[in-house]
Amino acid sequence: MAATLYTGNNSTQTISNAVNGVSMQPDFVWLKSRQYTTVGHSLFDALRPIGANTSLPRLVSNSTSAEANNGGLTAFVSTGFSLNNDAYVNSSTTGGNMVAWQWNAGGSTVTNTSGSISAQVRANTTAGFSVVTYTGTGANATVGHGLGVALNFIIIKDRTSGSNFWVVGGTSIGFTSDNYLRLNGTGAIEAGGGVAWNSTAPTSTVFSIGTSSVLNASSNTYVAYCFAAVAGYSAFGSYTGNGSADGPFVYLGFRPRFIMFKRTDSANVWSILDTGRDLSNVTNLSLQPSSSIAQETGKNIDFLSNGFKQRQTDAGWNASGGTYIYAAFAENPFKYANAR
Numbered sequence: 001m002a003a004t005l006y007t008g009n010n011s012t013q014t015i016s017n018a019v020n021g022v023s024m025q026p027d028f029v030w031l032k033s034r035q036y037t038t039v040g041h042s043l044f045d046a047l048r049p050i051g052a053n054t055s056l057p058r059l060v061s062n063s064t065s066a067e068a069n070n071g072g073l074t075a076f077v078s079t080g081f082s083l084n085n086d087a088y089v090n091s092s093t094t095g096g097n098m099v100a101w102q103w104n105a106g107g108s109t110v111t112n113t114s115g116s117i118s119a120q121v122r123a124n125t126t127a128g129f130s131v132v133t134y135t136g137t138g139a140n141a142t143v144g145h146g147l148g149v150a151l152n153f154i155i156i157k158d159r160t161s162g163s164n165f166w167v168v169g170g171t172s173i174g175f176t177s178d179n180y181l182r183l184n185g186t187g188a189i190e191a192g193g194g195v196a197w198n199s200t201a202p203t204s205t206v207f208s209i210g211t212s213s214v215l216n217a218s219s220n221t222y223v224a225y226c227f228a229a230v231a232g233y234s235a236f237g238s239y240t241g242n243g244s245a246d247g248p249f250v251y252l253g254f255r256p257r258f259i260m261f262k263r264t265d266s267a268n269v270w271s272i273l274d275t276g277r278d279l280s281n282v283t284n285l286s287l288q289p290s291s292s293i294a295q296e297t298g299k300n301i302d303f304l305s306n307g308f309k310q311r312q313t314d315a316g317w318n319a320s321g322g323t324y325i326y327a328a329f330a331e332n333p334f335k336y337a338n339a340r
Contacts, residue, residue, distance in 0.1 A: 001127075001234075001329040002026070002102040003258055003276030004080070008095040012074075014082045017102055023079040027105035027122055028131055028225060030061070031073075031089050032287050033294070034097045034277065040292040042088050044073045044081075047109060047120055047133045048159070048223060055084055059157055059223070061183050061289040066162040099277055099287070101258060105131045114144030114205040121146040128228035133159075138218035140198050142206040145226045151202040152236040153227040153327050155183060158213075160220040167196065167214055172238040172325045173264065175201040178210070181262060181325075184290050189264045233333040236326070238264070243320030247310025250326065255305050257331035260289070261316075265323045268316035275303060275331055282311050303331075 002017035002024065017023055027046040033039035041061040048057045048067065058071030072086025080102070083090040089098070106124035117137060123130035123146030130146045145151060152171050158164035166183035173179045178192035178199045196215060200208035207226070209215045215222065229236055235252045242248055258274045270289040277285045277295065286299040300311035308328070310318040317324070 001104075001257060001333075002100070003274040004100045004102065005276050006098050006100065008090045008092045008098060010085050010090070010092050012082070012084055013090065014077060015080045015100060017080045017100070024102070024104045025076055025078045025107060026081060026102035027076065027107065027124075028103045028129075029073060029076070029081055030101040032099055033088075033095045034099055034285075034287070035294050036096055037292055037294050039088055039095050041289060042071065042073075044071055045122075045131045045223060045225075046076055046105070047122055047131050050074070055086065057159075058088070059159070061166060062291050063184060064161075064163055064165050067159045099274070101272075101274070103127070103129050105129050110146070112144035112146055114146075115142035115207075117141045117143050119143050123147055125149075126230070128230040128234055130226045132224040132226060134222055134224070136209075136213075136216040136218055136220045136222060138211060138213075138216060140208070140210055141216060142208050143224070144206050145202070145224070147204075147226065147228050149204050149228045151207055151226050152229045154202070154207060155225045156215055156222055158215075158217065158220050158222055161213075161217065164214045164217075164220075168262075169197055169207075170236060170325060170327075171201075172236065175199075175208075181264065182290075183270065186267045186269050186290055188266050227327065230333075233330045235328045238323060238325045241310070241318040241320060241322040241324065243313055243318060245311055245313060247312070247318045249304075249309040250307050252307040252328050252330075254330035254333065256303050256308055256328045259301070259303075259308060259326055259328045261324055261326050263316055263319070263322055263324050266315075271299060271316065273299065273301060273303075278303075 057067040072089035112121040119134040195210035195212040198208040198210040302309040
C-alpha cells in the first residue's frame with residue numbers, strides 16, 4: 001500500500017510510488033485534491049477497462065454517480081500510474097496538491113466461479129486484498145473474492161446506477177446482523193433487514209449479497225474492494241472513545257501508513273489520515289471520503305510503532321462511550337517499525 005503526494009501539471013505525467021527504491025504496480029488507486037473543495041475523490045481500478053476516452057472509468061466516493069468513462073487515469077505502470085490533463089486528477093488550478101492512495105491486487109484477472117454469480121477477480125492473497133466485478137441477479141447470491149480467507153472489510157458500488165449509494169460492510173459493522181454503512185454519507189450503522197448481506201458472514205471463498213438493488217439489482221454491474229486482515233500489514237476493528245485528550249490506544253501490530261475512521265453509533269464523517277501528508281506526529285491532516293472538502297487540520301492522532309492513540313476530544317473521533325471502526329495499513333509491513 002502506498003500514500004503518494006504529487007502536484008497537478010495541466011498536462012500528462014506519470015506518478016511514481018517508489019519509497020527507498022521500492023515501487024509497485026497498483027491495481028486500485030484513490031485520488032483526492034488536498035486543497036480544493038470543488039474536486040471530489042476519484043477511484044480507479046484495473047478491472048474496469050479503459051473506455052472510448054482512453055482513460056479508466058472514475059467512481060467518486062462522495063457521490064452516488066455511476067462510473068464515468070473520462071476518468072483521467074490512463075494506465076497503471078510498474079512504478080505507479082499515468083495521467084492525462086483531467087481537471088479532477090491533474091490540474092494545477094482546480095486540483096493542485098494531490099494525494100494518491102494505492103493498493104496492489106496481484107496484477108492478473110481471472111474468472112471466479114466460487115459463488116452463484118460468476119465474477120472477475122484480481123486478488124493478492126499475500127496482502128489480503130482483491131478487486132471484484134460482478135453483475136447482479138436480483139436474487140440472494142454469493143460472489144467469489146479470491147482471497148482464501150474470510151473478509152473483514154468490503155466496499156461496494158453500483159457502477160450502472162447513479163442513484164445507489166456506496167455500501168461498506170465489515171466484521172465490526174455486522175455481516176450476520178445485516179448491517180452496513182454508507183461511504184458517501186455520514187450516518188450511523190443501518191440495518192439491511194436481510195437484503196444487504198443476506199444476514200451471512202463472508203467465508204474463505206465468497207461474500208453473500210441479498211436482494212437489495214444497491215448491491216444486487218438485476219443486470220446492473222458492481223465493483224467490490226475486498227480486504228482481509230494480514231498480521232503486520234493490515235488491521236480492521238473497532239474501539240470505544242473516552243472523551244479525553246489522553247484517548248484510547250488501539251494496537252495494530254505495525255506502524256500505520258493509512259487509517260480510515262468512522263463513528264458508527266451516531267452520525268459523523270468518515271476520515272482518512274496518512275503519513276504521506278503528515279511527516280511527523282501528532283498526525284492531524286484529515287480528508288473525508290464522503291465529501292469533496294479540502295483537508296482539515298487539528299485531528300490529532302499519534303501514529304505509533306505498533307498502533308495509534310487518539311489525542312483529541314472531537315465527537316467524530318473520540319466521544320466518551322462512542323463506538324468507531326477503522327481500517328489501517330502498514331508503513332513498513334512485516335517488519336518491526338520504529339516510532340516517529
